[in-house]
Amino acid sequence: MTLSRGTHDRPAWRADLALVGVALIWGATFVLVKQALQDASTLLFLALRFSLAALALAVAFRPLASKLAPPRTLLAGGALAGLCLSAGYLFQTVGLRYTSPSKSAFITGLSIVMVPVFGAAWRRQLPVAAEVLGVLAATAGLGLMTLNPETLRIERGDLLTLACAVAFAAHLLVVGHYAPRVSFKALALVQVATAAVLGLGACWWVEPPLIRWTPGVIVALIVTGLLATALAFSVQAWAQQYTTPTHTALIFALEPVFAWLTSYLLAGELLSLRVSLGAGLILAGILLVELKPFGGGQRPR
Numbered sequence: 001m002t003l004s005r006g007t008h009d010r011p012a013w014r015a016d017l018a019l020v021g022v023a024l025i026w027g028a029t030f031v032l033v034k035q036a037l038q039d040a041s042t043l044l045f046l047a048l049r050f051s052l053a054a055l056a057l058a059v060a061f062r063p064l065a066s067k068l069a070p071p072r073t074l075l076a077g078g079a080l081a082g083l084c085l086s087a088g089y090l091f092q093t094v095g096l097r098y099t100s101p102s103k104s105a106f107i108t109g110l111s112i113v114m115v116p117v118f119g120a121a122w123r124r125q126l127p128v129a130a131e132v133l134g135v136l137a138a139t140a141g142l143g144l145m146t147l148n149p150e151t152l153r154i155e156r157g158d159l160l161t162l163a164c165a166v167a168f169a170a171h172l173l174v175v176g177h178y179a180p181r182v183s184f185k186a187l188a189l190v191q192v193a194t195a196a197v198l199g200l201g202a203c204w205w206v207e208p209p210l211i212r213w214t215p216g217v218i219v220a221l222i223v224t225g226l227l228a229t230a231l232a233f234s235v236q237a238w239a240q241q242y243t244t245p246t247h248t249a250l251i252f253a254l255e256p257v258f259a260w261l262t263s264y265l266l267a268g269e270l271l272s273l274r275v276s277l278g279a280g281l282i283l284a285g286i287l288l289v290e291l292k293p294f295g296g297g298q299r300p301r
Contacts, residue, residue: 082194
């Protein structure tokens with residue numbers, strides 16, 4: 001059972017601060033990955049990223065890695081989380097080839113709107129007014145950011161990134177369900193190892209493997225493997241013992257903001273007025289869905 005924030009204020013606030021750090025790390029990696037994909041095929045890059053992360057976690061959590069018969073709940077939760085993780089990063093990384101880092105980050109942020117909506121659907125409850133308005137605002141923002149004004153068609157990279165948002169929303173719900181029930185270290189290790197196995201199994205036949213060991217690729221693999229994967233998902237699994245999936249999703253709304261700032265500072269990327277309005281509507285939709293300032297109050301999470 002998820003621990004009460006009122007009963008465990010100190011761990012809860014530490015969890016919040018840790019999740020802000022995770023959002024900062026993830027937001028800063030969009031530009032790195034975008035640049036690295038010029039010298040590496042998508043699946044091979046992901047396979048190497050998750051393999052490095054799994055190796056780091058296996059070394060860091062040696063007693064857990066040496067257990068021959070982990071609990072069935074852990075294996076089920078870790079494998080399911082790893083499957084969602086693998087799908088999310090596959091869609092996001094392929095999509096990054098065809099869209100900008102900041103657009104990718106804001107579209108990925110739609111997963112935050114999806115978390116409470118998916119949760120309500122699972123509980124077979126009608127959405128409250130704030131959720132409906134939030135989804136409508138976020139959808140309008142998505143349209144402004146992604147639709148080609150001349151053809152009214154969504155670009156391939158944006159559509160792939162939207163699929164990634166669905167996978168990441170499912171990942172948040174899965175981790176939120178299993179994190180209070182199993183060791184957070186074990187959950188982090190099993191989900192990352194699952195993603196590594198899936199990546200290694202697919203990277204040799206889905207697309208021609210390619211990598212040029214440029215400094216940009218090496219830096220991107222180290223940063224994404226050790227910080228944005230091994231550290232970030234360990235911290236997330238720990239933090240979600242003390243908070244809820246929707247509260248976690250609200251904090252992760254900072255990720256696209258950090259991504260845009262990083263993209264602006266490192267690549268000089270500027271958002272057009274139309275795209276900026278779309279980004280603002282997505283953030284407004286996220287806040288409406290998560291904070292529910294009216295229309296039924298907070299749901300059980």
